[in-house]
Amino acid sequence: MTTVTDTPLLRVRGVTKRYGARLGCGDVGFDLWPGEVLGIVGESGSGKSTLLSCLAGHLEPDAGEVLFDMDGGLCDTLRLSEPERRRMRRTDWAFVHQHARDGLRMGVSAGGNVGERLMAVGARNYGDIRARAADWLNRVEIAAERMDDRPTAFSGGMQQRLQIARNLVTGPRLVFMDEPTGGLDVSVQARLLDLLRGLVREMGLSAVIVTHDLAVVRLLADRLMVMKDGRVVEQGLTDQVLDDPQHGYTQLLVSSVLQV
Numbered sequence: 001m002t003t004v005t006d007t008p009l010l011r012v013r014g015v016t017k018r019y020g021a022r023l024g025c026g027d028v029g030f031d032l033w034p035g036e037v038l039g040i041v042g043e044s045g046s047g048k049s050t051l052l053s054c055l056a057g058h059l060e061p062d063a064g065e066v067l068f069d070m071d072g073g074l075c076d077t078l079r080l081s082e083p084e085r086r087r088m089r090r091t092d093w094a095f096v097h098q099h100a101r102d103g104l105r106m107g108v109s110a111g112g113n114v115g116e117r118l119m120a121v122g123a124r125n126y127g128d129i130r131a132r133a134a135d136w137l138n139r140v141e142i143a144a145e146r147m148d149d150r151p152t153a154f155s156g157g158m159q160q161r162l163q164i165a166r167n168l169v170t171g172p173r174l175v176f177m178d179e180p181t182g183g184l185d186v187s188v189q190a191r192l193l194d195l196l197r198g199l200v201r202e203m204g205l206s207a208v209i210v211t212h213d214l215a216v217v218r219l220l221a222d223r224l225m226v227m228k229d230g231r232v233v234e235q236g237l238t239d240q241v242l243d244d245p246q247h248g249y250t251q252l253l254v255s256s257v258l259q260v
């Protein structure tokens, strides 16, 4: 069954953040539709992380709106109270950090890292929580017998997969990802990307993914936004932008990748 909706999940308008005289990101706007993955690409310093932080409520923009579809209406997330924002981060939103240790509790077992998110949304039955945690570890290719190990005993790739399980176990409506495959070996990146692609398709995830790696957006993103010096220089369907880039900067970005 296809659900037709005329309300975007996320509507962003005029988001601007300055650091003193330096522009972090300027006048960024887009709509994200349910089940859609938006990739944000650009070289280092182009404003990707600043924008993602503004969208996810980690950083307060100087101007603009970040509206999220709640109970059928668009709600200005920048005006939420702190408890409302915390609740949203536990339920509707998820954030996958580039460094798994920023998104995991390193002193808590792998099963606990996943299970505590279920408890945060009201799960109480221990056996059920453990079973669902084991299922999610399995889905991210971590053997169930590692359930009681702490993330410190895991490789970088395993830690990242655990962070993904911790974030997705509660079925968030929107997932923010900051360079989810960054800082990992190339072969580990490929496996993680494959896994992410499977999960995105299977769960119909809505996501905003920041990356400097065009291979990541090629595989995961339906739509692409290209940033330079804090501004969006081009946006459109991923294949269209990558195969027929219109802006000179995007052409450079694409051709420099092709030369690798």
Ligand SMILES: Nc1ncnc2c1ncn2[C@@H]1O[C@H](COP(=O)(O)OP(=O)(O)OP(=O)(O)O)[C@@H](O)[C@H]1O
Binding pocket: 019, 022, 023, 024, 025, 042, 043, 044, 045, 046, 047, 048, 049, 050, 051, 212
């Ligand atoms: N805390 C900060 N204080 C001052 N300037 C900052 C700060 N954070 C970012 N900037 C500046 O804002 C601009 C955008 O940086 P941002 O980190 O958002 O880019 P990015 O595309 O995410 O880069 P990277 O891929 O290297 O993380 C840059 O000019 C950067 O120097």
